[in-house]
Amino acid sequence: MKSKLIYILFIICISGCKKATTKNDTELAQETQNNPVEVSMDTNAANFLKDSSVTALSIGIYKDDKTYIKHYGEIDRSKGNPPNDKTLFEIASITKTLTGTLAAQAVLDGKLNLDDDIRKYLDGDYKNLEYEGQPILIKHILTHTASLPSNNKGINELSRKNEDSLSFKFAEVEGKYSKDLYFNYLKEITLDTVPGTRYRYSNLGANLMGHILETTYEKSFSTLLDEFVFKKAGMTNTKMNLNEEEHSRLANGYDHKGNLMPHFPMPIKLWGAAGALKSSMPDLIKYMQFQLDNSNAVVQESHKKIYQEDDDEWVGYFWRVDENKEGAFYHHHGGMFGANTYFYVYPEYKMGIAVTTNVGGGRAASVLGEVADGLLDDLKPFGEKSISRAISNVCFEDVDKGIQYYHQLKKENLNGYNFSNENELNVLGYRLLRKGKIKAAIKVFTLLVAEFPEASNPYDSLGEGYFEDKNYELSLLNYKKSLVLNPENDNAKMMIERINNISRK
Template sequence: MKIKHLTLIFIIALCSCKSVQQINQQNVDDAISKNAVQLLNDKRFHSVSIAVLKDGKSTIKHFGELTIGKGNKPNDSTLYELASVTKTFTGYMAAKAILDKKINLNDDIRIYLNEGYPNLEFEGEPIRIKHLITHTSGFPNFPPKGENKDAFFEGLKLIKIESKPGEVYSYSNTAPEVTAYILEKVYQKSYEKLVDEFILKPNKMNQTKFSLNDNDKKRLVKGYNDQNKLMPNFTKTLWGGIAGLHSTPSDLVKYMKLQLDKSNPIVTESHRKLHKEASDFWESYHWYIIENSDKLIYRHHGGIYGMQNWLVIYPKQNIGIFIITNTSFNETGEILEKVVDKLFEDIN
């Protein structure tokens, strides 16, 4: 009689556990659908893909149409441009180089350049590695010359640093390319190979790549501006430290798993707070960190000619959210950010 009683309790507990899991999954599904539908009510948006990773379980859903009037909904193998979310890969590689003792955060970047560049300092204070990865170097947003690598280095000679490095945050697409070049030099491998060897292959991100073959190009999303005009895809001409990676929502789930892996020392280092911007806002290795008594968030936005996305990590809740749309205009990033915030509230 006692054994039958214990068996009954076990069965009830098992069923209850399964029921809770089903309810939680349904909650995630419903939250994604609700927020996606609300987003697409804004007719400037045509499609959206959302991936949620919660407690190790992933949910990916797709909505809308990639081509206006075609009804071709995105899917798990749809290839998107990650744009500036590529910078988080640069940050990860920089963190690895720090742990490998290939570079030091306080290194003067000029020790890795082929010329002296006396202009890359302010009142005797040089630009250091830590300034490159926190957007505090004083470099301009875009390089003075960016048509190829040789021109890039010539353009560096034209830059005038107007504030002490490390003091003023100013978003720069110049600095991460310098970082990627330095990584190539210290590892004696191309930046593309470094990302593939140390991030993509270990995490089985087989659909994430810089260079596309003919089949990949057929899967690559074409995006629109707010006037429904098709926009060109980005063409990488430099190292790829700022942008150039293409990926799928399913591969981004794998990347979110990596970013939530507290046992990975490179992840831990890459999330280290390096520059305080406000009372609850820091820059780390190309992650923006929001932390106060209520929350801890790592996030980065990506925007290119015809698509925008957000990648947001909530380590305390073991949640990651990735959202991407094939529309790009001035308010897109802000709109998507609000969708992510609301989605997190709905599933947490």
């Protein structure tokens, strides 16, 4: 329906224009409108830009040996300056996948072993980097299971304050950081669990991998990126530090309120292995092609599943790896205070998707994630379609009818839609919640709990729905249930404490 509408609007526009187009222009426009990839890009971009918090979007797709890149909106609100192929975006933690690729290269070169104790590559005594005699190994760093802190000293403390000026204070702390401070902090750390047993995302650990790679090759991290990734992939527009001309092409970043955000501190004083790269969409496409080359031994190694989170989710060399009956795919999200990027490679579909915006924060990340999901749902050549997208429009008009439609599709076309992934209904519930449709969101989250009664996250989401509805009794009940099912759910712990504090007032 949406694709047809775009085509009709295009025809109206053409017929109403006074200036005649040439035959070639008309044929080109017709070809664009009939191309399913282009239609999907335009349709999903239009939905993205309906959200008032975002103004710019760039999409890159590699499919059937063809490259598609389109840019939408404007980088700076009301400035009329759309992103383009030369625009540089902060890709943040997408950087980690390149760090993982270098680590895979080092393993194949015999420079590293996944079971190496990381202290083999550190100068000095780090007796603290073990728990009950179990040391941190290389594979624990790569899979975020090393039990290391999330960030450099001082960053987590800032995050807990949740102040409006957080981003600038973060930039100030990072800008003053040095390698000496980094290693001093590494000696202060006390592990609280056996390495390799618990996933805990760590930028500090990713930077440590940068140091380890420099030590093994006796080359700078930037040199290794250039030698083993950039030159082989043909990436000429991906940089750690920028010169004056390159900096002029770096997109300004904003929060969801439209406030200008700081860029990641430059020059990079540590290794930048956790998230300091900036890249253009054409370069991200080249990286996509590089990662889709299954004949490349380094790519194969970097995609190996090392740590299993649950039945169909793994972690590889910093890659998130999801596997279902349609095959495995590899992805990562990168977010800074003024940037969000999703990057996916689907070897089974011989396709890659990258979407990026210059707005940071969870709200923009959620909307951008919907774009990536929509593109995949439109373009994948086989497999189940998204049940969330199938019922979304109906749910926004009448949630009860939407839920009825869900049950109808499940009864009539069980194998045609993805009913097995709890995230489908979870995403839809949060879309409704974000639009202020709290009662409707609660109904979707209630359906989610009914469909996945043994999973922790559905109860957490329903708890949030009731919290937003100020029904603290039911919110507390669901957060407690979520915590029973997953005792490590820190969000549930925090919300239970918050609700108890409200009740005491």
